[in-house]
Amino acid sequence: MHSYKLVIFDWDGTLMDSVDRIVSSMRSAAKTVGLAIPANEDVKQIIGLSLDVGLKKLFLNITSEQIDAMLVEYKYQYLEGDNTPTPLFDDAYSLLVALKQKNTLLAVATGKGREGLNRVLKISDTDHFFNTTRCASEMASKPDPQMLHSILTELDIAPHQAIMIGDTSHDLEMAQNAGIDSIGVTFGVHNNQILQQFKPKAVVDSISELHVLLV
Missing domain, CATH: 3.40.50.1000 (HAD superfamily/HAD-like)
Incomplete structure (x- = not known):
């Protein structure tokens, strides 16, 4: 090799x-937007996918408006709201x-x-x-x-x-x-x-x- x-x-x-910061940021974003808070393991399964694709897999029947809201809130949580190292x-x-x-x-x-x-x-x-x-x-x-x-x-x-x-x-x-x-x-x-x-x-x-x- x-x-x-x-x-x-x-x-x-x-x-x-x-990974831990991605998971906690996604769960916090879901709570803020008003979606069901996903399990840790469920969030881990979408890591690596583009965020819009991952959101559709993680939240069944998510609307385009909710996706837009999640994109904004997740970005905030990951960059500023969450302090996981x-x-x-x-x-x-x-x-x-x-x-x-x-x-x-x-x-x-x-x-x-x-x-x-x-x-x-x-x-x-x-x-x-x-x-x-x-x-x-x-x-x-x-x-x-x-x-x-x-x-x-x-x-x-x-x-x-x-x-x-x-x-x-x-x-x-x-x-x-x-x-x-x-x-x-x-x-x-x-x-x-x-x-x-x-x-x-x-x-x-x-x-x-x-x-x-x-x-």
């Missing part, structure tokens, strides 16, 4: 430990450093919106590592392969030269749909059993294991 020219990372639950996972920064030192191209394909991704790249001081990034607010939501196809085209990389790293079935199914290899990580949302359904090259339990595989 040391020969990939391009490593594409999901963000939430893969590089950043932000969102650090990078242990060893994530050092992994990015090591990959860049061996001249590996790096990218992000995330369910975040552009404003949200730019914000966390800045606060985590990781924006300089990535050659390009794609957000679900700009393209089709995972597991549609559009984000990955776009990254490959921009960087002039063949599918067999790239690998996708992610913590959800949405990430690995997207990679499968794009015809590229993947690695699942179990420290985000989905467990080994779920991730293995999408035939990843490996499933790991820590960033340090990723380091061994990729560097």
